[in-house]
Amino acid sequence: MNEKEIIARRVALELKRGDLVNLGIGLPTMVANYLPSDAGISFQSENGIIGMSALPDPGLAGADLTDAGGSPIGALPGACAFDSALSFALIRGGHLDVTVLGGLQVDEEGQLANWMVPGKMVPGMGGAMDLVSGAKRVIVAMTHTAKGAPKIIKKCTLPLTSVRRVDLVVTEMAVIQPTEEGLVLLETAPGVTVDQVIAASEAKLLIPKVPGVMGIAA
């Protein structure tokens, strides 16, 4: 099981029946693979649909039904389509239960930077700023380090996505909950020690007496 799969399987456990969920492009999209089809979770794509599904077969694509990355998708019974204003009314208005996004940095205040590296990569924020400002729960799904450098740091050096504190950070090494007091190490991945997580993080981590072992969806 590779890093991304560990992360996606753990995030899947956070989603509850009835939730409206937005999965970011890339790693977060994998989360849907680890949910049973009868999980009762609705997925929104910010380009204007609730009820998206994986394309059952490449031959069954339609040009007018795509995900936020422009790839063809399918629709489940009960799917509904809408314009970009309503799509973000749902996101900003507190109707979205969970957003799962990638991250470049998360800091001790729980703030996220995930949309640009000045001078190097300026893709634009797309929907990320609205998603982080507006979703009821924000889950960051990212690798714990990038080329060996910590991504969980004291203070974000990259431009922030939002000043809002995210709710949970899931990496291949740990589950971390940002709180008013700081970053709480909730769980470590199977085979990973608390000391290893601390060593791979620049930010100070608050360690409960007994951190749990990270669950992983079947």
Added chain:
Amino acid sequence: MNEKEIIARRVALELKRGDLVNLGIGLPTMVANYLPSDAGISFQSENGIIGMSALPDPGLAGADLTDAGGSPIGALPGACAFDSALSFALIRGGHLDVTVLGGLQVDEEGQLANWMVPGKMVPGMGGAMDLVSGAKRVIVAMTHTAKGAPKIIKKCTLPLTSVRRVDLVVTEMAVIQPTEEGLVLLETAPGVTVDQVIAASEAKLLIPKVPGVMGIAA
């Protein structure tokens, strides 16, 4: 021909092919009666439809298709329905070519009061404030006086509907165009003299050398 009919027939001449028009409840609604069916004018009702028509027969009413007064109406081919936000986006956003409204007072600055008489009648502004603020042309259709008292006055004493200067005032006696310089008497009704109009108005009227005679739609 009664006062209201004279007013409605004159206002009808102001509407051009391709116009989107909103007619207020009451007298303004009568304007539609004096337009040929092939006039190429679209009517909007602010409760959410373009393409309304008179009900062809009382037996053909539907509870879900009403005008802004709650009375059943019909729909023409090409009619479209929308919510109140889009309805007022059309009104406020400059997409409405003409609004025809009743009036209680119009003053020398061309400002209109038409939505309340403090202590006596407080119906609410409904859509009037948006209509007067947003329509490309505002035509006030009203009787020249109320129980003998002038309604075209120096300065509105009733609460304003908008600070915007209206574009035309049509009464049973005259057609008056508010301008930056003041109220210009454009036309007098057949059989009505300039002096009679002046006597029935409190506001100062600017009199061109030869005011026209008021046209009246067939």
Added chain:
Amino acid sequence: MSKVSSVAAAVEQIPYGAVLMIGGFMGAGTPPLLIDELVRQGKKNLTVIANDTARPGVGIGKLIDAGLVKKVIASHIGTNPQTQKLMIACELEVDLVPQGTLAERVRAGGSGLGGVLTPTGVGTTAGEGKKTVELNGTTYLVEEAIKADIALISARSADYSGNLRYSLTSRNFNPLMALAAELVIAEPNEIVPIGCIEPDAVVTPHVLVDVIVAKGAEK
């Protein structure tokens, strides 16, 4: 878990003194069964946010007749003499809002916006006491978002998940109010199986609807 509920059970969830948004325009698009049940259960001290109070005996007018309403936020009450009479007698508080502004305030409340900037009402009594913002030489009123505890809306069709579509001028404020309340109770003319409203025809996404009332429902 099914969202379908009896009218009675749905209205039992509404506390005395609730802030309600109620769809409709002069009665068209106002949920009839929910209104009658509010009267039957005698839910008092309501604040009603709606376009108008219709006429006595019609739509929201029935709530006024029954003396259940403490405060009305509306654009127009001129067609209901009873509303005006109670207002003048100071037995009913009435807050009048331009219709387009009311629509935007409800939409903003449901969309996570703090409010909108509108030219409507500048320089009139509707602008009194409100913040203004100047942009490019134009003055706009800051019109604040508005929300409610509960929205009562009507629809042409619902599917069992809660997707809604509307009919003609009965649409009016209903889709906006479906965004702007903690609890959304919808009264459709019909309930159809999930998948029977095509995605493009859905106006209100199912995730916004909490309860669907049906005449014969058991609960």
Added chain:
Amino acid sequence: MSKVSSVAAAVEQIPYGAVLMIGGFMGAGTPPLLIDELVRQGKKNLTVIANDTARPGVGIGKLIDAGLVKKVIASHIGTNPQTQKLMIACELEVDLVPQGTLAERVRAGGSGLGGVLTPTGVGTTAGEGKKTVELNGTTYLVEEAIKADIALISARSADYSGNLRYSLTSRNFNPLMALAAELVIAEPNEIVPIGCIEPDAVVTPHVLVDVIVAKGAEK
């Protein structure tokens, strides 16, 4: 007078240096014939307001490839390396706007609102230099309305009067942009007789649409 026009004649109306809104999201819902014709006619110095610039060779990406664009106002350019390359070389000005904010700014421009108050972007670079308004202890950015000279939109169906309906995720920014430009040019997949789109299915009212392009049109 018919609104139907050939693609070539419609694009001839677009001046060099025009400010264009173009519907679509990663190419889906971007009018394909209008884009190709803009390239064929070599309309230069365009300002493009759109969600994204898709990919090289796709949708708005074709305008970037052809060097026709002077400025882009968009939420995302990460999928188009050519856009990023030109931006870094200072040959293309790029103004990045959060996607939900872009949608609201376009909608506000078309709705006569001066702008909206949004919490999105407060405390980030997206909020730099912008006015703020405090309401009930929350800080909101004042995000100003935006308009265009011309909107190029795609639709699933038009009737001959210009009523439009859209298809699935190709809807995206199209109905918003139809509100917000002086001239609206629509490219539908099909044109049907007036009266053949039921009133409730119309998303963009015909009064907003000035030109309907069709492949075989004479003019």
